[in-house]
Amino acid sequence: MVKAIVGANWGDEGKGKITDMFSAEADIVIRFQGGANAGHTIINEHGRFAFHLMPSGVCYNHTTCIIGNGVALDINKFINELNDVKAAGLNPKLLVSDRAQILMPYHILLDTYEEERLGKNAFGSTKSGIAPFFSDKYAKIGIQVNELFDDETLKAKLKNICTLKNLTLKYVYNKPLLDEEELYKTCVEYREKIKPYVCDTHSFIRDALKEGKNILLEGQLGTLKDPDFGIYPMVTSSSTLAGYGAVGAGIPPHEIKEVIAVTKAYSSAVGAGEFVSEILDEDEAQELRIHGGDKGEFGATTGRPRRVGWFDCVATRYGVEMQGATQVVLTALDCLSYLEEIKICVGYEVDGKVIRDFPTTPTLKKCNPVLKTMKGWHCDIRGIREFEKLPKETREYVEFIEKELGYPITMVSNGPEREAIIHR
Numbered sequence: 001m002v003k004a005i006v007g008a009n010w011g012d013e014g015k016g017k018i019t020d021m022f023s024a025e026a027d028i029v030i031r032f033q034g035g036a037n038a039g040h041t042i043i044n045e046h047g048r049f050a051f052h053l054m055p056s057g058v059c060y061n062h063t064t065c066i067i068g069n070g071v072a073l074d075i076n077k078f079i080n081e082l083n084d085v086k087a088a089g090l091n092p093k094l095l096v097s098d099r100a101q102i103l104m105p106y107h108i109l110l111d112t113y114e115e116e117r118l119g120k121n122a123f124g125s126t127k128s129g130i131a132p133f134f135s136d137k138y139a140k141i142g143i144q145v146n147e148l149f150d151d152e153t154l155k156a157k158l159k160n161i162c163t164l165k166n167l168t169l170k171y172v173y174n175k176p177l178l179d180e181e182e183l184y185k186t187c188v189e190y191r192e193k194i195k196p197y198v199c200d201t202h203s204f205i206r207d208a209l210k211e212g213k214n215i216l217l218e219g220q221l222g223t224l225k226d227p228d229f230g231i232y233p234m235v236t237s238s239s240t241l242a243g244y245g246a247v248g249a250g251i252p253p254h255e256i257k258e259v260i261a262v263t264k265a266y267s268s269a270v271g272a273g274e275f276v277s278e279i280l281d282e283d284e285a286q287e288l289r290i291h292g293g294d295k296g297e298f299g300a301t302t303g304r305p306r307r308v309g310w311f312d313c314v315a316t317r318y319g320v321e322m323q324g325a326t327q328v329v330l331t332a333l334d335c336l337s338y339l340e341e342i343k344i345c346v347g348y349e350v351d352g353k354v355i356r357d358f359p360t361t362p363t364l365k366k367c368n369p370v371l372k373t374m375k376g377w378h379c380d381i382r383g384i385r386e387f388e389k390l391p392k393e394t395r396e397y398v399e400f401i402e403k404e405l406g407y408p409i410t411m412v413s414n415g416p417e418r419e420a421i422i423h424r
Helices: 015-025 075-087 105-121 130-138 145-149 151-173 180-197 201-210 242-249 282-291 313-323 392-405
Strands: 002-007 028-031 040-044 047-051 064-067 093-097 215-222 256-264 267-269 307-309 327-331 341-350 353-355 368-375 409-413 421-423
Touching: 002 015, 002 242, 002 313, 015 040, 015 215, 015 256, 015 327, 015 409, 028 201, 047 075, 064 201, 075 180, 093 180, 093 201, 105 130, 105 151, 145 151, 145 180, 151 180, 201 215, 215 242, 242 256, 256 313, 282 307, 313 341, 313 392, 327 392, 341 392, 368 392, 392 409
Parallel strands: 002 215, 002 256, 028 064, 028 215, 064 093, 256 327, 327 409
Antiparallel strands: 040 047, 267 307, 341 353, 341 368, 409 421
């Protein structure tokens, strides 16, 4: 069976912990999109990890973890993370698709230069090279892993890349030019580093499906950062939807039987873009930020403070629908325990009307949140493992969200650890 674990919001929903938990029953865990531009934080008996490229199943001996063809593969970051994992006493089975494409040093440079050029209109990029990488992929000048092993193809490609990129570097950014020989040397280094892991993952996965193996697809970010259905243009550059899992992992679409959409008990977002339920009072926002998650609401990749807000029923309902969720997981419920009252966004007010469907960005810019106030539980709920034993106000909050979403909330997370989960 194939299950996909994906985000219903802007990312940062707590998917790492949920994937880590589901990996206990998985034979294979596949990252199918994105790159090292976002992190998954995992806490278990092996320690605390902030994974950026590693599939979250690396903490189990029985799983094979795959970097799928849809991933932007930063080879140096991949090796660094693997070394960290090994230092914790783990020895994961890792495979890298021979069709995955390589994130090159010039992608990071171009990402940084473009954010500089845009100034106050910048996208809030993590400057990990993701947008330039995917631009090259679809312009057909990206470098696939398999091309590292064909010198003739590689050298011809690098020659063309330097011609194109140097025009941009010289006339758009006025920055130092790329050197063809230096890039070739870098590619040779990458070839040696990645060689032990390269595999025809399509054949491997095909055989695994025939054998009835359990496969987990792990998504990065969430619906609202999808380039088609998110808050365009303040989105990421590869699809964040479960449907793309079939493409980014190389799996027939009909094989994906379950989609677990993860959402948080409040909202948070890194980077620029429309965020209707955002808390604009800085003191109030900082208090939620400090109480949020294991180490507060600060990005696993950048360390920068996340924007925070109230739970947004409009955005989350849309996010869950677009993912095609079969079940919903609500995380970080314990982070709201300090509040005597909790607000929740139930609609958007725009041009004198209240709407419940998530609109496109130009309309979103004009929206104001319609907030409902609920009574908080104002006590520590960590350690509780049965839904019925939660305070009445906590249960009412979860049940209200479930009714608004129209999808079953099957699990509630009330702590950062793997075992801090309530099954409903």
